[in-house]
Amino acid sequence: MELTIKINNTPVQAEPGELLLDVLERQGIRIPTLCHMKGFFPSGACRMCVVENEQTGKLITACSHTVEQGMNIKSHSARVIEARKTIVELLLSNHPDDCLYCVRNGLCDLQDLAREHCITERRISGAKNRHHLDLSSASIVRDPAKCILCGRCVKVCSEVMEVSAIDFINRGSNTVIGPTFNKGLNTSSCINCGQCIMVCPTGALSEKNHFAEIRDALNDPTKTVVVQYAPAISVTLAEEFGMAPGTDINGLLNAALRKIGFDRIFDTTFAADLTIMEESAELIHRIKNHGHLPMITSCCPSWIKYAEEFACDFLPNISSCKSPQQMLGAVLKSYYAEISNTEPENLYVVAIMPCAAKKFEGQREEMTQRGISDIDAVLTTRELANFIRLFGIGMDKLEAETADSPHGVRSSAGKLFGASGGVMEAALRTAYFSVTNTELPQCKIEQVRGCTRRKEATITMGDLTIGVAVVNGLSNAKTLLDEIRNGRDDLHFIEVMACPGGCINGGGQPLHKNPEALKKRMEALYQIDETETIRVSHQNPEVLALYQNFLGTPLGNKSHELLHTSYCQRNVLL
Ligand code: SF4
Ligand code: SF4
Ligand code: FES
Incomplete structure (x- = not known):
């Protein structure tokens, strides 16, 4: 039996269990995402996809919440847009400023989101984590400084490739993505497939260049x-x-x-x-x-x-x-x-x-x-x-x-x-x-x-x-x-x-x-x-x-x- 929810005050039919993100997409409303990957269990890690549920007054993540009868979702209210903008600004506050030299310059989801949210200056600044470039692999270059911890690479590596060469390491602000003991990728079980590059939204992963x-x-x-x-x-x-x-x-x-x-x-x-x-x-x-x-x-x-x-x-x-x-x-x-x-x-x-x-x-x-x-x-x-x-x-x-x-x-x-x-x-x-x-x-x-x-x-x-x-x-x-x-x-x-x-x-x-x-x-x-x-x-x-x-x-x-x-x-x- 179908449910009726409202999206921006317009009644919309949805299947029970359907993800809000899918319903919004069907209505032609694009919600920005970073950690989400179609077909994978949602992690709700980045919170980029927040929407406002007027029924409860809460901001919820569209990629991990399913529809509920009576919901009234605001996809682009002032509060939602401000929340998304702050998320991007927080990510940028710990991100290098070398876009011009980045392998993903022009092809980076973070860069796109900054542009879409009219971010033209650094509003939030703090101490940046120090990381080392990992050039040890014959195929893959890891630049952890550019990682936004979305976890997409980890999912692909474990769920599609069955390898689990990389994972979340440490906790809190020290969290990084890397191989066992955060050593070089060449010492790990990485099979060099590059599928992690394909899903990474930033320049944190790229191929070794023979240019x-x-x-x-x-x-x-x-x-x-x-x-x-x-x-x-x-x-x-x-x-x-x-x-x-x-x-x-x-x-x-x-x-x-x-x-x-x-x-x-x-x-x-x-x-x-x-x-x-x-x-x-x-x-x-x-x-x-x-x-x-x-x-x-x-x-x-x-x-x-x-x-x-x-x-x-x-x-x-x-x-x-x-x-x-x-x-x-x-x-x-x-x-x-x-x-x-x-x-x-x-x-x-x-x-x-x-x-x-x-x-x-x-x-x-x-x-x-x-x-x-x-x-x-x-x-x-x-x-x-x-x-x-x-x-x-x-x-x-x-x-x-x-x-x-x-x-x-x-x-x-x-x-x-x-x-x-x-x-x-x-x-x-x-x-x-x-x-x-x-x-x-x-x-x-x-x-x-x-x-x-x-x-x-x-x-x-x-x-x-x-x-x-x-x-x-x-x-x-x-x-x-x-x-x-x-x-x-x-x-x-x-x-x-x-x-x-x-x-x-x-x-x-x-x-x-x-x-x-x-x-x-x-x-x-x-x-x-x-x-x-x-x-x-x-x-x-x-x-x-x-x-x-x-x-x-x-x-x-x-x-x-x-x-x-x-x-x-x-x-x-x-
Ligand atoms: S190249 Fe393949 S095996 Fe290596 S870390 Fe990336 S997804 Fe995992
Ligand atoms: S390396 Fe890329 S895909 Fe992996 S967590 Fe960092 S930003 Fe996400
Ligand atoms: S895209 Fe929904 S929480 Fe990351």
């Missing part, structure tokens, strides 16, 4: 600087330049990278196809030879670090394939260096990734050849957008260009890697071909598509029937792993992506507030798959040529040396 190194390399005449970009980038970068979510600007991306001055431009999707060749062969080999099953994908570096710390019992199940970023890095520093007459140490490889954890992955010891790292620097999508702005490149004035060959041709199956379920779909297309010598009658495998947190399917390939599962968000991965620990045995292959929705929602992607953005990005990848001619990795002519000219066969000696690796238990402060 300066890349600029130096571009200016160094002894270096050949090549770049690769991940499958998801072409459908997310556009948002940084005011285009609609899901706009595919692959051709403009190539043109922009050339204008920046990269010597060669390669598509990581080529290496996604290479990964599929190796991974599908590995899956079939494991099934036929009673290897460790279910086999679990290895493309997501956050998932790998999570497994090293929290799920060591599943390390033998993880595919030995390196991720596409690392496979392409290894091929570039060996095969490409050879055919282009470049010394590997003079070949500087930049990867543009949707992901903060790729910065960590790129500097892992396992990802080197004779002491030379396969990847030299990683830029997130957001950092690339800054690079494009720095070089004054007008995206609207560019003509579409193609990537360079070899290593620039791709299938649309590889492109699907950008969304949850994509690695699975691409691998199943090729595994089907390997087992039956015929193409899958319908390329599209609907059961593994979409934003749902867990997807499952049973696939028949000739006389082989396999169970597959796709999970995104590590809390969902943990639930599935627990089922397997408890005896579930019908699965042969699992895809795990740490970030909800997969790489299209990675921790390095454009910060957005559009709830539809994720769906649009995913649809864009599916659209590419509908329209392109090469839809399976095993038909990528450049991948086939690489095997013929250099690698030999999938799982062969050369592939093992360059494209495969293994992981072991990692001890961290929990």
Whole structure:
């Protein structure tokens, strides 16, 4: 039965149990929030969303109060506006004044709220807490001085990622957010996913910047600087330049990278196809030879670090394939260096990734050849957008260009890697071909598509029937792993992506507030798959040529040396 409440003296219907914030939003009334995140249990920590309940005369938080019969809510009374303004002023009183130099300048919720509340001078001042910048992580920079203690990062880290690398430490005015013993993030269980960056309303969390190194390399005449970009980038970068979510600007991306001055431009999707060749062969080999099953994908570096710390019992199940970023890095520093007459140490490889954890992955010891790292620097999508702005490149004035060959041709199956379920779909297309010598009658495998947190399917390939599962968000991965620990045995292959929705929602992607953005990005990848001619990795002519000219066969000696690796238990402060 519906309730009737009044909002600013207008009667409004609401469902019992509905949050005031949702009812107000439905009426088109925007209430400012800081700690609130849709879908999470409200903490009521910041009090930014206060409204006035005329029935009781109290100020209450709209994000944590449900509707009650007879309420008369004033959403923007003078008292409410003054209370919100004071909250912002109190936050600013303990906040650095270096907005001009802040990584979130122009993209900061606190800055927006100060502007909205016409705060133009410091009215409340007091002693500011002293904090240290934490630069210890390979991927994430923490600036606790800019933290407003909203707790959003803590919730994402524990509830979505199941990691709990950070939490509230100390009490009262000494409260900070940090890892165990407030040590560097590098000593913690942090898996570098960057999802905390995505929800932080201020500049307290950001990715480790590789800007300066890349600029130096571009200016160094002894270096050949090549770049690769991940499958998801072409459908997310556009948002940084005011285009609609899901706009595919692959051709403009190539043109922009050339204008920046990269010597060669390669598509990581080529290496996604290479990964599929190796991974599908590995899956079939494991099934036929009673290897460790279910086999679990290895493309997501956050998932790998999570497994090293929290799920060591599943390390033998993880595919030995390196991720596409690392496979392409290894091929570039060996095969490409050879055919282009470049010394590997003079070949500087930049990867543009949707992901903060790729910065960590790129500097892992396992990802080197004779002491030379396969990847030299990683830029997130957001950092690339800054690079494009720095070089004054007008995206609207560019003509579409193609990537360079070899290593620039791709299938649309590889492109699907950008969304949850994509690695699975691409691998199943090729595994089907390997087992039956015929193409899958319908390329599209609907059961593994979409934003749902867990997807499952049973696939028949000739006389082989396999169970597959796709999970995104590590809390969902943990639930599935627990089922397997408890005896579930019908699965042969699992895809795990740490970030909800997969790489299209990675921790390095454009910060957005559009709830539809994720769906649009995913649809864009599916659209590419509908329209392109090469839809399976095993038909990528450049991948086939690489095997013929250099690698030999999938799982062969050369592939093992360059494209495969293994992981072991990692001890961290929990
Ligand atoms: S990067 Fe991921 S794991 Fe690390 S603190 Fe942030 S949310 Fe937690
Ligand atoms: S680091 Fe950011 S998300 Fe975390 S509590 Fe501080 S302000 Fe909030
Ligand atoms: S947004 Fe409601 S208390 Fe923080």
